[in-house]
Amino acid sequence: MKSIVIKNNYGLENVVVEERELPHVQENEVLVKIQSVSLNQLDLMIANGAYGTIPLPHTLGSDAAGIVEKIGSAVTELQVGDVVSTHFLQDWQSGDLKSIHLKNRLGITVPGVFSEYVALHESSLVKVPKNLNSEQASTLPIAGLTAWEAIVNVGKLKPGQTVLLQGTGGVSIFALQFAKAIGAKVIITSSSEEKLQKAKELGADEVINYKEIADWQNKVLELTNGEGVDLALEMSWAEVGKTIEGMKIGGKIAVIGLLGGVNTELSVLGIIQKSLSVVGIQIGSKSSYEAMNKAIEVNNIEPVIDKIFQVNQLSEALDYFKNGKHFGKVVLNF
Known part of the structure; x- marks a missing residue:
């Protein structure tokens, strides 16, 4: 599978697409075939070494959406075929933010989700609003x-x-x-x-x-x-x-x-x-995410996507985003 990684050294010139093995699914995990990911300033910061303690190579990305392709034996909330998006602060499920919630941040303290396939605990995924497709849903997790x-x-x-x-x-x-x-x-x-x-x-x-x-x-x-x-x-x-x-x-x-x-x-x-x-503001909890999705459905809100790139246009997409040419979000499709 293809993954977007920062390797060898920090700097956007070191962000590449490389082949990785498919992840193994644990009993509480879900395998998602990622269709779309969206870029954030956070991705640029990580690639440029703002979080310099991250060992390289490192898979980038916090925002992705796709289709559940396989579920572990203990998974109860999701089914094969569900369209889901990722939840950045995986351990912040509800209530007030606590320091422990910052330990598992997608793309920072744990590998990111800019890959064709990701395996995540079912609690780290959220069903997307019914009025959105995967491209639109990929813009939700952080922005x-x-x-x-x-x-x-x-x-x-x-x-x-x-x-x-x-x-x-x-x-x-x-x-x-x-x-x-x-x-x-x-x-x-x-x-x-x-x-x-x-x-x-x-x-x-x-x-x-x-x-x-x-x-x-x-x-x-x-x-x-x-x-x-x-x-x-x-x-x-x-x-x-x-x-x-x-x-x-x-x-x-x-x-x-x-x-x-x-x-x-x-x-x-x-x-x-x-x-x-x-x-x-430190993003939000999963319960807040789910409340937002309900509001998006009720009000039929559609995320504004400025431009969609293919993963083989990675350098072009990063340059476009870095230079602030966008209005709304920039999306990459696998």
């Missing part, structure tokens, strides 16, 4: 669930409230779709007029080109009658000070990404003055 966690479980966004979204990557676009399904107002930022227009077509109420409006936080305040937004999804962290200025008193900032780097200058005064909550 979809992170957005759901930020909008629903942490942000507790309500109808009529306003959320600020940064950029038009997978998490932001899922968050846009979830927020509109709730009945909230959405302000989204990007440096691309083309992407902002696409966001409006998806339902964004207001758009801001941060390349043209450097002090975009003032525009956020203007668009909210000086009040600020109830919730913001912080994707960059480099300009979190501007995010703070654009917040409503008592608002929440859900920290999703670190595209602007891991460190920043932060004014604690702004957080105190506005009584803000700043919360880091």
